[in-house]
Amino acid sequence: MTAQAATPAIHLDDARKARSIALLVAGAFFMENLDGTVITTAVPDIARSFGVAPLDLNIGVSAYLLTLGVFIPISGWVADRFGARKVFAAALALFTIASVLCGMADGLAQFVLLRALQGVGGAMMVPVGRLVVLKSTPKHKLISVIATLTWPALVAPVLGPPLGGFITSYSSWRWIFYLNLPLGLLALFFAWRLIPDHRPLERKPFDAIGFLYAGGALLCLTWAAEQLSRPHAPWIEAGLFLALGALLGALAVRHLRQAAHPLIDLRTLGTPTFAVAIYGGSLFRMAIGAVPFLLPLLFQVGFGLNAFHSGMLVIAVFAGNLMMKPATTGILRRFGFRPVLLVNGAINALSLLACAFLTPATPVWLIAGVLFVGGLTRSMQFTAYNTIAFADMAQARMAAANTLFSTAFQVAMGLGVALGALGVRLGHWLTHAMGIEQMPAAEFRLAFVLVALVSLLGMIDTWRLQAGSGDHLSKKRSA
DSSP: OOHHHHSOOOOOOHHHHHHHHHHHHHHHHHHHHHHHHTTGGGHHHHHHHHTSOGGGGHHHHHHHHHHHHHHGGGHHHHHHHHOHHHHHHHHHHHHHHHHHHHHHOOSHHHHHHHHHHHHHHHHHHHHHHHHHHHHHSOGGGHHHHHHHHHHHHHHHHHHHHHHHHHHHHHSOTTHHHHTHHHHHHHHHHHHHHHSOOOOOSOOOOOOHHHHHHHHHHHHHHHHHHHHHTSTTOOHHHHHHHHHHHHHHHHHHHHHHHHOSSOSSOGGGGGSHHHHHHHHHHHHHHHHHHHHHHHHHIIIIIISOOOHHHHHHHHHHHHHHHHHHGGGHHHHHHHHOHHHHHHHHHHHHHHHHHHGGGOOTTSOHHHHHHHHHHHHHHHHHHHHHHHHHTTTTOOGGGHHHHHHHHHHHHHHHHHHHHHHHHHHHHHHHHHHHHTTOTTSTTHHHHHHHHHHHHHHHHHHHHHHTSOTTTTHHHHSOOOO
16 A cells, blocks of 8 residues: 555645645644743742752753754654654654653653653654645645744743743643643544545665764754843853854854755755745844843842832733734735845834834833734744745745754754843843943843844845845745
């Protein structure tokens, strides 16, 4: 029996099936993204359960993010070797089982090990799921489908901390993990029913050296970002890991350019639209990755708000994300990718810069309005970059492009925290150098200036896009 014959029949047309697969993968993405942030507010309760200090539990938070980063580069090879449906389903199962076991953990060492296991499942789930969507979606439906895949990365970091706090306050921290069981089982059922079992004709050898270099670089960069996110960041240690990560990254690039069967194929950067989404898009993602780190500091440390009121303000970002989603396809079809990326990118940078002018005396409605506009623009920019990345990519190279895209995405979002922490440190130095220490939240407000500049810097690459790039995706297919 062939692989195609073995796939359960689903009586849906191609567009409806692609949409269903996208919703399934988006749900899996949401679980994966949420678990990276949802336990941050539950750390004190988990630490009490294990009889350790809250700071000792940081490694439990980090273990998930570290393994997520390390194993993403091998996701493409694993999917090619065993088939995307099997790998995606196995990743879902592993993630779900590890989640339940995390909820049952009775000690720190056990919890850390299980969080790492969760990270392995998440590392396979995200890029393989995106690859399935890219291969099953007609080009003319790519904008709306990518918009569906974009919202988990935008929403989960915003909803995670307040949701974790709510569950911990009114139930037990263990339910943070137990809730993944019904969601995971449901996703697993639909994964096996919907995702076709396509297998590649050629099996490539595993690039062990490339994995060591790329995985090591991601490990160091992710650990440095995690160190910088702490209240009292160990700057020397974080700087050493950033430097080591950069060195390993340089060695990885040199090796990948020379290898016969590279783990990550850098030749995909020869496609201009993909290169823009990697280079300029990564700078944008770094800037956006700094926002969830900086906003709570600005509101709680700078303005003196409590966690609840700070979280309620940040919900405005979430509202903007959701409000933009239904309009994304229509706007891109009306104006095209390049104009939207440039104009929307400029508005996004201005919304980041506007955060530098907020003070404790700023009316709540105005703060919420600035955050809402930021949510609108980052949702649009995320979708536009994530879609145009694959606009001109041949199907034969889609898996290689997806692996590089997923790796770059993880690095950029992780370095966003490092960018935010660097901005705060520079802001602290500038406030003393300029004699404005008494200005409320001065260091955090100056950090937003740096973040806005990085976002603008990414637009230089976008400016070089040819007019009409990606328009074949943004125009409706003729009947």
